[in-house]
Amino acid sequence: MSILITINGREYGAESGQSVLEIATDNGIYIPTLCNYEGIKPQGCCRVCTCLINGRKMTACTTPATDKMVVETNNQDLEWIRSTIIELLFVEGNHFCPACEKSGSCELQALAYRYRMMAPQFPYSFSARDVEPAHGTLLIDHNRCILCKRCVRWRPEPEAPGWFVFVNRGHETRIKFVHERAADFNKSLAQAAMNICPVGAIIRRGKGYDVPIGRRKYDKLPIGSDIETKERS
């Protein structure tokens, strides 16, 4: 069913069932996200895409659009929420950007650039985390994991279970590679997992620093520029 939805004061036509995020993206409006990834079921766990939807703060990635919905994607309050979440993520884990294989192509770092984060306003936790040789093709650096659950929700073959799970609870939550099926895991799956991880927590072994500075994903243009410059549909 076709619906009408107002985003930032302008009306857009959409299909009911589409998420607010999808409609905004289709129309060249960038809503920052971290846990969301095209093709993976949205979960709304990072809260970075929080928008004002019918007057309430809701995550754009998990909210299905309805007719006459009114959405505000961008105001001082929302931008404050987003930049604060990013700052919290930076102090919660151990993000040593200069020594990270993903630096320059990392979505967390790219959002910090977009918000011009000079230094987080919170004290660094320097929490004890491990680097784990999870598989012959794969390293997991728990220092950098932001628990976005992308890898856990990722199903390279729709019918088969995923390759990563969450273990433990609360601040001890960690991701874990499914070792039982290690024999079926390979280099190309490791590369795909590395691409899916927004940060440098999943690293394909023997790979890294292979794109020169200046040519990495977010070296020249801020994250979201591709959406903002997209032809309005």
Place this chain on the structure above:
Amino acid sequence: MNKPLIATTSLAGCFGCHMSIMDLDDRILQLIELIEFNKSPINDIKTLSKECDIGIIEGGCANSDNIRLLKEFRKNCRVLIAVGECAIMGGLPAMRNNSASISECLQEAYIDCVSVQANDEGLIPNDEELPMLLDQVYPCHEIVKIDYFIPGCAPRADLIWDVLTALISGKKMELSYECFKFD
């Protein structure tokens, strides 16, 4: 009007940020027109001889001497700027914070490491003259108040130029996207 006085120092850093100041190339000459350097590795003046307008700190605090110097800078500089990842978040030296105790670090550095030579007695330096290592490496703003931060490892010379000229002339910082990096 007197030229603004600038002092710079490197704490637990690698001098990369100071190299980045050198990377201003010929703009260094313009900078000299605008400001005067007090204590700095650039002119090799060793002590802060008077109150300065701007203090530039590279590196975080890894030992007692870093803390002493940082506090001295805070006391004597009207504006204090943390330059680079190490000053802002501890940087690579802070990698010890979440993985090893001081004794483990010293054991590795002076006894166990494969590149250790000529230390048959297994000595770990502990002379009174040496600064004490801190329990962990601290970002500068967790020790004293920092007024501005210039991120990067090292910060791009263009960003340093942007911030310094803005500060001296009172114009707005541009913080262009391409210069604003954490690596």
